[in-house]
Amino acid sequence: MRVLTDNQQLLVHYGRIGQWIKERGDEVHAERIDEVLAELETEGVATSVAFCGLFSAGKSSLINALCQSRDLATGAIPTTAEVRAVTLPGTDGRVRLLDTPGVDSTDEAHREATMNALHRADVMVLVADYQHVEAEENLELLRAFFEEGKRIVFVVNQVDKHLDFELDFADFRAHVEASLDDYGIEVEHIYYTSTTASPHSELDEFRAWLCGLCDTDGHAHIAQVQKRLDSVVRDAIRQLLGVERDAALDEVRAAFGTEPLDASELEEWLARAEAELQDVEDEIERDLEEQSETARTLREAWVRTVELAQLAPYETTEKGRMYVESLRPDFKVGFLRSAAKTAAEQNRRAEAFVLDLTTRLTNYLLVPLRSQIAKDIRQVAWGREQWVAQLEGLSLEVDVDYVRNVVKVGALVSSQYPYQYVKDVVSRVKRDILGQLGVLVDNWLVEAQHELSNHQADKRHRIEEQRRKVDALRQVEAVMRKEETWIEALDRGEVPNE
Ligand SMILES: Nc1nc2c(ncn2[C@@H]2O[C@H](COP(=O)(O)OP(=O)(O)O)[C@@H](O)[C@H]2O)c(=O)[nH]1
Ligand SMILES: [Mg+2]
8 A cells, every 4th residue: 555645645646546437437436536635625624523323313413412502403304315514613623523314224315325424534423322222224334334444433322211220321331332242343432422411421521532533643634534535446446347246246156156255265166166177177088088098909909910810821822822833924734835724724723812811811810800899899888889880891802803913923933922922912911901990990989989978978068067167256356356456556546457
């Protein structure tokens, strides 16, 4: 808090703030600031004391009695919500008493007039009449003043109505003090008064205390006025941000069913909501990771099965060799070395090789691979029968053309080539199977992820909910932060950046 040391500083500093508040459309608070500043310029008042309370508590009579005058009208229910000011005699005009119309639960205008006196007074005197000390309205007003950080004096008036034979006055006092305590309200003083003669009246003591307020020195006076101005500024900011804050709080109530009590509870809620959101997000992430990890492991196992399959044992290799040897340029069949017979022999050998290879492929690769995959898929939670059915498509047609296409004509002359040829055919077969397997697994993974995300609908719903909570709380936090930044800026005498 910047401490201002003279009237001129106050005028410049709060004049600028008042202007800013006015430009933002809050005329009411801008006017209040002007009112307080006008007071500074024109009067030598050190301390202002507002008398508040229910109608007919005796506020006006009390002020008259304190001033020993009849300036203020008493007895009638006020028709206007006007606040009247008188100076307390014997204080050189330095202590000013403000008479408010008083409150009545049926009239909001009068309550407003009372709250309106807040910014004009350094001390709030709550006058309760003897019979209504514990009226709800009185306690509420006390609380409002207390929360504003006001100096409070509680006056129990009309104590001439006390009947000593009914209750000892000391017991009555103890009772009054206990009620305030119960309500958690601290007051600077409690005075018991009567405007007519009464042995219990402390009217003179009260007057003496009020007169003492004229001793407030220049410094203390400026501090008092600044305190009032600051509280108007705070109210203005609260008002200016009201729509935003209410909207944010509505969201919080919609998400939580209730709202945090204060800033620290808000922070707690936010931290918890953020942690919960993170947890669910982590769970989903973990599920996905687990799934792709499982898929990766399975894919590797299946690939290994393909790679390790024995497709060409000795007999098969021999058939491959025989076929390749029949393709050599010097290979001729029959006595007449007829081309037709040679071709027929080559074809026969190719078919023999193909038949043997196909049988091996089916019995030693495709059948075991399909059943291994089907078994694995059924074991993971996200496996689907529909996908298992697709495994039927995992097959390969190896025919004469297929094996012929692998032949490298230029290599036929080499004596080592026949063995290499069989290896080439096996590699080609395995590569083709692996290609199919790859596509199949990729498709499956897409489906599995889709399936998983359906399974996670519940978690996603929780995420949505948590996000909503976090967003709502962050919104409130943002408004509060804005409020703080604005107040800090205004404290420095700067106009806030919006
Ligand atoms: N018996 C008694 N009556 C009082 C006392 N003070 C005020 N009254 C009466 O209470 C009524 C209301 O007083 P008033 O000052 O107009 O109350 P206000 O509405 O709070 O300003 C008037 O009839 C007063 O004469 C008091 O100390 N004792
Ligand atoms: Mg009155």
